[in-house]
């Protein structure tokens with residue numbers, strides 16, 4: 001198994017050898033990474049970077065680069081949704097690691113680090129690029145009336161659902177529309193629904209925040225964080241229905257959704 005990984009890694013890098021040589025020559029004498037990926041225009045770079053990623057990074061960040069929550073290894077597909085991220089900053093993190101965490105430094109040649117950057121770019125989540133046409137102040141009102149009890153924007157609002165201040169950077173317009181019309185179609189990470197009966201016969205519903213073999217920590221539908229020993233619970237179900245109610249057209253028209261999303265988009269750089 002290991003040998004296959006190594007072999008495919010090796011062949012991926014060999015296919016890349018001309019590029020490696022070129023960068024080796026071009027970067028002689030520079031101790032710091034340039035800000036622009038020299039392999040940006042090369043379509044093979046992402047593929048080669050993917051092989052390196054699966055061999056060197058996937059144990060912590062997951063084969064899909066979406067992170068592994070139990071060891072706090074972040075979702076790397078979201079890197080470019082932060083305005084401060086550039087190819088150069090990602091290069092530097094891979095090279096230096098993150099001191100004080102388990103994210104190790106990597107002494108690969110520059111070209112291999114750039115291949116990793118190309119790969120991470122290729123799996124990066126695309127946000128909503130275009131300006132959404134809508135009435136922002138109407139959108140704000142709709143948000144306060146329909147959404148704010150569960151979602152924070154600019155630090156105020158509820159926390160049963162995720163913070164939405166920067167959501168248009170992280171999600172496409174299609175994904176946002178689906179979230180509003182049909183929340184259960186794609187349930188956000190760390191917001192998986194759960195329901196059970198406690199030892200005292202209380203019916204509890206909430207979203208799972210963390211869990212191990214013996215205990216479960218949830219935010220209940222009253223937005224209180226609570227922990228339970230699993231052997232005390234009965235009828236535990238993870239039925240897949242989001243705790244967010246669906247908003248069909250009868251509740252929010254398409255143009256009202258545009259107003260709402262244009263309001264959320266107007267918040268993204270604050």
Ligand code: HEC
Pocket residue numbers: 053056057058059060061071072073074075076079090093094098100101102103104106116
């Ligand atoms: C031993 C586990 C481990 C390995 C192996 C590992 N990482 Fe990490 N990585 C982490 C953890 C944990 C963090 C978060 C550290 C922190 O912020 O405290 C992290 C953070 C990062 C970040 C910054 C993420 C952000 O949101 O700012 C990048 C980029 C990254 N890793 C890329 C890689 C790449 C590429 C590889 C393979 C060459 C790799 N990592 C290998 C555990 C790992």
Ligand code: HEC
Pocket residue numbers: 143146147148149150151160161162167171176179180183184186187188191192207242243244245247260
């Ligand atoms: C009763 C609480 C509640 C209300 C009201 C509510 N939501 Fe949610 N929302 C949630 C929860 C819980 C999730 C996470 C589970 C999921 O993805 O379905 C969520 C998820 C989302 C997501 C997906 C976030 C992501 O990371 O992909 C969007 C977008 C969203 N809500 C928008 C809205 C909008 C817009 C409104 C008002 C029209 C609204 N919500 C009203 C609870 C709520």
